[in-house]
Structures are given as structure tokens and as C-alpha cells.
Amino acid sequence: MSEARALEPLALVVAMSRNRVIGRAGGIPWDLAEDRKHFVQVTRGHALIMGRATWDSITRKLRDRRCIVVTRQRELTLPDAEVAHSLADAIALARQTDAEPRIGGGGEIYAEALPLATRIFLTIVDGEVEGDTFFPELDASEWRCVEERKTEHALYQTLERNTRA
Secondary structure, eight states: OOSOOOOOOOEEEEEEETTOEEEBTTBOSOOOHHHHHHHHHHHTTSEEEEEHHHHHHOOSOOTTSEEEEEOSOTTOOBTTBEEESSHHHHHHHHHTTOSSOEEOOOHHHHHHHGGGOSEEEEEEESSOOOOSEEOOOOOGGGEEEEEEEEOSSEEEEEEEEOOOO
């Protein structure tokens, strides 16, 4: 982030492998109950923005979250989610009820939202996996870790964007 400007709170919720894989063939390439629990914990009560492919990969309604799906499909309606046609529109819609909306993927949405993010709830799953969708590289100079927890299968970090004077 080169220009010094105040960003409105926006959090990314990301689980990736050590080689930055976040997806494979439309799904998550691991099944980790502790990460699902973490995801619920950091998204519950928030507006959760995601791309249509990510929405399609979810097999059930996400309780206690307001889901907003970004899609290019103008005629799309979803029974358990609101639809927006750009990330900017989705964020504006989310901010109507949530001071710090969450971004839940996928790869294109993360890449577009990363410059706007003020916080990242990051899970790094142990190991490298095969995949076709990746989380963008993070510039370590722009982020500081404010919380960290290690388990047998993953490292959970909360990163906050460094502020510039």
C-alpha cells in the first residue's frame, strides 16, 4: 500500500497451505475441523462476502452470517444470500449492517480485496498441497502479527495492517 490513507475496517478470512494453495477443483484441499470452527468464530455475526464459485462450494446455509455473493451473472438470485455485481458494491452493501465485513474468498476476490484489507485472519495449514487457486503474496512490511496460535495441524494468525503516519 503505497499511499498513506485511512482504510475502513475490512477483514480477510483465509486458510491456505504453506505453498499458498486455497483451493483445488472448486473445493478446499483439506478437511480440518479446527479450521472450520475457527472460520465460524471469526465470521459469526458479520457480513461475509465471497465470490460465486466459493458460494457454490458451500453445501449448507451459513447461520448467523449475512452472506453476500459477488457475481458477474446479472440475473442470478440466491435463496440464502444477497447478490452484488462488484466487490465495491458488496462492501457497500455489507457496511450497511457491519462495521468490519469479512471477505471469505476465493482467489480473485482476495486479490481485489487485499489492498483494502485492514486485518487478516490467516490459517496456515501444515504442509504443501496441490491446488489451482492461490492466495496472493503478502508484503510482510505492510502487516504485523497481533495474535498467534499453533496447533498440531495449523498456525492461526491475526494480522493487522501497519499504519503510516
